[in-house]
Amino acid sequence: MVTFNINNKNNIPPLINNMLVNIKKYKYHIFIGEIGAGKTTIIKFILNCLKIDMNIVTSPTYNYIKIFNQKQKKFAHVDLYRVNTYEHALEIIRSEEATLYFIEWGAILINNTEFYETINNKLTIWNINMNTNQRLLNTYPILI
Numbered sequence: 001m002v003t004f005n006i007n008n009k010n011n012i013p014p015l016i017n018n019m020l021v022n023i024k025k026y027k028y029h030i031f032i033g034e035i036g037a038g039k040t041t042i043i044k045f046i047l048n049c050l051k052i053d054m055n056i057v058t059s060p061t062y063n064y065i066k067i068f069n070q071k072q073k074k075f076a077h078v079d080l081y082r083v084n085t086y087e088h089a090l091e092i093i094r095s096e097e098a099t100l101y102f103i104e105w106g107a108i109l110i111n112n113t114e115f116y117e118t119i120n121n122k123l124t125i126w127n128i129n130m131n132t133n134q135r136l137l138n139t140y141p142i143l144i
Helices: 009-025 038-048 086-094 113-118
Strands: 002-006 028-033 063-069 071-078 100-104 122-132 136-142
Touching: 002 009, 009 038, 009 136, 028 038, 038 071, 038 100, 038 122, 071 086, 086 100
Parallel strands: 028 100, 028 122, 071 100
Antiparallel strands: 002 136, 063 071, 122 136
16 A cells, blocks of 8 residues: 555646556556545546646546547546446446546445456555545555
8 A cells, every 4th residue: 555645736746647657557446535535636637647638537427437548548537426236337337448447436346356356456446535634545556
């Protein structure tokens, strides 16, 4: 586990740039945190480091998944907030093939052991805890 203390948005770009090599190693990135914790913000900065204009990145709450293309790579931003079953979550993710998946509200996936059997050690969990003036970001690469 790696922990980062983020007390303003200006701290995020250098943090993500330093983590970019590791981010690219894992196909699935699941973001856990309360509403307003910064899941979409962190994903915007990651996609920006991957050369996607962060001004076009919004949470895909109503359409579940948005695809961003960069050369021969596809990045999927997934929001499972309104998804109630593991099967529906898997159907959404499998609906688009992507190089990397950034999944908000992915507890429905990580709480199901079948998911771990299908991802081949390519998962990082990003847990964002918030208090008044800062966010504590913990990353957990999952190796099975």
